[in-house]
Amino acid sequence: MKKSLGAVAAAAAIAISLSACGGGSASSAESAKGEINYWLWDANQLPAYQQCATDFQKANADITVKITQRGWEDYWSTLTNGFVGGTAPDVFTNHLGRYGELAENKQLLAIDDAVEKDNVDLAAYNEGLADLWVGQDGKRYGLPKDWDTIGLFYNKAMTDSAGLTAEQMAKLDWNPQDGGSYEKAIAHLTVDKNGKRGDEPGFDKNNVAVYGLGLNGGGDSSGQTEWSYLTNTTGWSHTDKNPWGTHYNYDDPRFQESMDWFAQMVEKGYMPKLETTVGASMADTFAAGKSAINAHGSWMTGQYTSYKGLDVGIAPTPVGPEGKRASMFNGLADSIWAGTKKKDAAIKWVEYLASAECQDVVASKAVVFPALKSSSDKAAEAFKAKGVDVSAFTGHVKDNTTFLYPITDNTAKVKGIMEPAMDAVVSGKKPASSLTEANNQVNALFK
């Protein structure tokens, strides 16, 4: 209680004048009967997990699961308020970029004993996913639930009229000097208001009707969907080691060269200006026919393929200078709050979420790829049944061309520094060499 009063006071002191910061709290469990609260942020996945909860309750009549979905924007601050105020959910969907800090502040329950006692087979998950959730102290803070990789969504009508076949789209290569066949394809797909293509003489870069490549934003510290699928094919990686690196590498010439190329795409008129991307979502502008290719995450597959009258293909990300593709491999997990009063029920629920029963249900809804290998395959089939070929995403896992989301301490602060720095580069205000200065600031956080 002492803690919570202090925190409320602190929040109030700072927020006297901050109005409208989302509040709210989850109703805490009233009795030992066993209602557990579970939070997730992705509304698309809610139906699948609701189904899991119903099945779970059938098998465990004494436990009820109350699921709350909260948008990503408020998710983490509401969760933090809950930790301090004692109203946090017993179980919640956790993110790699966040859990290190939460574990360090002792907000997560280590579940090693339960995992051992209940014989959870960690080898059944896609490679590396289970290890991600072992903290710096060697303890396990979550069981993996899903994973995602990056691919190229493209407008088939546009590639057809540009004379690009699906085979060609699947065999693109890229390098930071001339952009390889990837840049050639993007240039050819770019069309100005007079109908001239980006690689034709007389192309008017100031009046572009269709951009070859869409832009989501500057990509801040991770560049998950924006640029990491390119930068990390050069042999560069975000940090000295992963997970738990203590040094970031935004000063590396390979990275800066890649980012200069990326910014040039805007300069050449092949990619929209950063300032025009504030507001409408990248997927919606793609659907409106404003871009031909969008690099985006596998979790967006449902949205891209659901626009009426839009024929969408999915190509793998291009092959880089070292002869390999690269995709960030991000995975979520379910974690238990250290302050839960329903520890055993929470463990049961987490193990159920991580089991084939639940992950097969998730797979059948064809929204994300479950963490279990067997369920992953089922998800791919479910997508196929909907007429969507997701091999561009699964290929990364099969060919082992993934790299992990950078897991370090201070991730929120790193993002705070890198977001404006990357925006300045992508908007052409500063050269990529300016990232060295930002990198020094980032690395100063680890001293």
Added chain:
Amino acid sequence: MTTITKLPDPVAGGSKPQHRGKTLLRAGRGRRLGDLRIALLFIAPAMIGFIFFYVVPTIRGVYLSFTEYNILGDPEWVGLDNYTAIAQDPLFWNSLAVTGQYVLINIALQTALALGLALLMHRVAKSTLIRGALLLPYLMSNVIAALLWFWMLDYQIGVVNQFIEWAGLPRVAFFGSEEWAIPTQALINTWRHMGYTALLIFAGLQAIPGHLYEVAKLDGASAFQTFRKITIPLLRPVLVLVLVVTVIGSFQVFDTVAVTTQGGPVNATRVIQYYIYQRAFTESDFGYGSAIAVILFLILALVAFIQMKFLKGNESDLD
């Protein structure tokens, strides 16, 4: 409080005429104590609220500004470290500059427009319906007003940009470009607050005695002369109040930024309140955030003091 200090008055003391002199004093003192108790009782609800929701958090906030505190652990005393770090923090200075730009645009426009509207309400638009309609934007929540404009001013799908394009002009990235982001937010808030500010000024206008205008008219003063020599001087206390309140309000701009640009593009809209929020709530650095909040408090206190002192807001020329 004033009623207590003004007591005892002779009439009250005269209720018991047989005990004049010393006893009157004693009776007065007893009465005073009784009044004090009742007064305290009546003040108590406001006082308790003030102490628990303002004084205690303020003291706590000042204390936290000298600590390193991530809300989940315990605060750790670091002395002036946060303040020395802030002095060297380019983002802090940037936030001051950005906020200053916002305040200037917002206040200049809002006050001028509100004064104009108030004069129109006073002289021309006597209809209550029209006067009420001016207040409509103010009835909308800040967040909704911001989102509505965010949508209307969108570069790709916004209706405003459709009109601009029809007019043969290039589209404007109202929220996306560094040059436009802050003026756009200032204009949105001007739009929303203008009617309310006009209403405050309008109330001030009505307090000016009509005979002064008649006299001015008899003396052959032009409308502009009347405005400059009579309206503005007599309106000064109200204008000062309006300025103090709107300046402080503008310094606290947060919600519009939080639901639209979130500090970007680059650092163009990283206003001071948003920066405090970012450091404290997003980056869990409550000590640092509190320290900036304390600095903002000092700045606002200084600004209000200067305004009151030099514009003589607490005196009226009507006296």
